[in-house]
Ligand SMILES: [Zn+2]
C-alpha cells in the first residue's frame with residue numbers, strides 16, 4: 001500500500017469530514033430554527049433541509065471517523081479510558097443520592113426536618129434538634145420505628161404514640 005497516498009487521503013478526509021458535518025449542522029439548525037419560528041398555520045419551507053442534512057451528516061461522520069480513526073483510537077485508549085471510568089464512577093456515586101432526593105422532592109417530602117421550636121433545619125433521620133435539643137422524632141414503643149414528632153400513630157405498626 002502506498003502510505004503517502006493513504007496519509008494524504010486521510011488529510012483530505014480530516015478536512016472534508018468536519019466540513020460536511022458543519023454543513024449538516026447548518027442545515028439542521030436552519031430547518032429547526034425555521035420550524036420553531038413558524039406560527040401554527042404556516043407551512044415550513046425549509047423542513048426538507050433536515051433530510052438533506054442526513055446524508056451530509058453520515059458521510060461527514062464516516063470521513064471524520066476514517067480520517068481521525070487511528071489518532072482517535074490512540075487518544076481514546078490513552079486519555080479517554082481512565083476519564084470515562086472516573087466519569088462513570090462519579091455519575092454512579094453522585095446520581096444515587098441525587099435521584100433519592102429528587103424522588104422525595106417529587107413526593108412532596110423534604111429531606112430536612114424543621115425544628116418546631118427554633119425552626120432549625122435538621123436531617124430527616126435526626127431524633128433531636130441540632131440547635132436546641134428538642135425531640136424531633138417519636139420512637140415507637142412497640143416496634144422502635146422512628147416516626148415524625150407530630151405523628152399520632154406509628155407508621156410501621158399503627159401503635160398509638
Ligand atoms: Zn430546635
Ligand SMILES: [Zn+2]
Pocket residue numbers: 140141142143144145154155156157158159
Ligand atoms: Zn410501631
